Amino acid sequence: EAAVTQSPRSKVAVTGGKVTLSCHQTNNHDYMYWYRQDTGHGLRLIHYSYVADSTEKGDIPDGYKASRPSQENFSLILELASLSQTAVYFCASSDGTGANYAEQFFGPGTRLTVL
Amino acid sequence: SQLAEENSWALSVHEGESVTVNCSYKTSITALQWYRQKSGKGPAQLILIRSNEREKRNGRLRATLDTSSQSSSLSITATRCEDTAVYFCATMSNYNVLYFGSGTKLTVEP
Numbered sequence: 454e455a456a457v458t459q460s461p462r463s464k465v466a467v468t469g470g471k472v473t474l475s476c477h478q479t480n481n482h483d484y485m486y487w488y489r490q491d492t493g494h495g496l497r498l499i500h501y502s503y504v505a506d507s508t509e510k511g512d513i514p515d516g517y518k519a520s521r522p523s524q525e526n527f528s529l530i531l532e533l534a535s536l537s538q539t540a541v542y543f544c545a546s547s548d549g550t551g552a553n554y555a556e557q558f559f560g561p562g563t564r565l566t567v568l
Numbered sequence: 569s570q571l572a573e574e575n576s577w578a579l580s581v582h583e584g585e586s587v588t589v590n591c592s593y594k595t596s597i598t599a600l601q602w603y604r605q606k607s608g609k610g611p612a613q614l615i616l617i618r619s620n621e622r623e624k625r626n627g628r629l630r631a632t633l634d635t636s637s638q639s640s641s642l643s644i645t646a647t648r649c650e651d652t653a654v655y656f657c658a659t660m661s662n663y664n665v666l667y668f669g670s671g672t673k674l675t676v677e678p
Contacts, residue, residue, distance in 0.1 A: 457610075484664050495656055495668040496611070503663050511665070543610050547664045555599060555664050559610030 456480065457560035459544050465566045472531040474563050476544030484547040485527040486557065487511075487519060489540040496543060502527055503549070534567045541565070571595050571667040572659045578673040581647055588643045589672045591657030601666065602631055602642045603656045611656060611668075615642070647676045 457478045466472045478485065484503050488496040498511030500519035508519040516538060518530040531538055541564050545557040575590040593600065599618045603611035615631040617624040617640065624631045630643045640657055654673050658666040 486665070488668075493670075495670045496666075498665060498667070501663060501665060509663070512667075545610070549664055555601065555616055555660055556613045557611075557664065557666060559612065562608075562610055 457544055457546055457558050459542075459560040459563050461563060462561065463564045463566075465568060466531075466534045468535060468567055470534050472534050472565065472567075474529040474531075474542055474544075474565070476527045476529075476560060477525055478527075478544075478546040478558070479525065480546050480548070480558060481524070482546035482548050482558075483524065484549050485521065486545045486547075487517075487527065487529045488543045488545065489513070489538075490543060490562075491540050499529065499542075534565075536567050539565060539567045572600070572657045572669040574655070574657060574669045574672040576672045577670075578675070580675045580677065582677050583647055583649060585647055586643060586645045587647055587674060587676075588641050589655045589657075589674065591640045591642070591669060593638050593640070593657070593659050595659060597635075597659050599660050600631075600633060600640050601658045601660065602629075602640075603658060603668070604653045605656065605671070606653045614655075644674075649676050649678060652676045 486501040487499040502508045502521040520528045544560040547557045572593040581587045601616045602614045605611040617633045654671040656671045658668045
């Protein structure tokens with residue numbers, strides 16, 4: 454079964470601190486994505502990657518970096534966390550090929566609170 | 569950029585009733601997807617409908633697509649309490665990038 458895991462599941466960070474959110478997938482998918490979701494809103498794309506060692510900017514990349522060291526792992530880095538980055542962060546993966554090429558499989562999310 | 573948007577913020581029905589969630593989008597598409605997000609979980613895909621399709625079914629779910637009016641609908645028949653969730657439509661771009669609407673919160677009451 455397709456699996457996307459995220460760690461940590463919850464984190465409290467201080468303003469100005471560095472935060473790293475990790476994502477691991479066992480789907481053998483080429484594409485991976487980071488989204489943020491604010492309370493009562495949809496998901497907005499931060500960064501994505503379609504191959505290891507390469508990342509692309511999404512709609513709201515400011516204040517975030519991404520790293521894709523391998524096909525299975527995709528990290529989101531907040532170098533200087535700010536209050537406005539308090540949100541739930543979701544990682545997803547997709548195959549990009551085959552009949553179900555477009556379906557994205559989501560992780561359980563990481564709730565980040567910046568104080 | 570908000571390329572897709574559901575037309576209702578919240579809907580409430582009783583178990584057994586049918587309900588329809590509507591979505592409008594702003595760009596030409598190759599496909600549109602519907603996702604469901606239950607409380608505390610990540611979204612899960614329900615249906616993908618391609619631009620050359622007018623209707624797609626998945627069990628109690630039926631999605632329609634009207635490219636001329638740039639709109640889509642997701643209907644659920646014989647609703648159950650476990651259908652309570654937020655429903656999103658999402659348009660696709662290159663590299664399978666998805667643009668989600670804000671979602672419609674559906675509550676199914678006993």
